[in-house]
Amino acid sequence: MEFQETEIVTLVVAVAFLLSVAFLHKVIRLPRLPLLLYAAIFTLMGGHLFTVVEGLFPLEGFWYGFFNVLEHSCYAVSGILFAVGCWALARKARRERA
DSSP, X not given: OOOOHHHHHHHHHHHHHHHHHHHHHHHTOOOOOOHHHHHHHHHHHHXXXXXXXXXXXXXXXXXXXXXXXXXXXXXXXXXXHHXXXXXXXXXXXXXXXX
């Protein structure tokens, strides 16, 4: 088992960010974001989680490779979801201005 401290700290910061977004959304009544942005945040959290979980397994093992692929897939999907979500948000704002 090989954990890197930075990966664990990143996971803790990501969980704190997710909790603060949920808190602010409930308390301050932030404007509704496109569902894609929420999905992107959760997918990013999955990538951070899989980064830590892959440290549980030996480097050459099947499970290490499996969680490594899941980690990088989550990061890729999260990037796509953020891009499409931001595009949808900008399109909605443009439509409301007109």
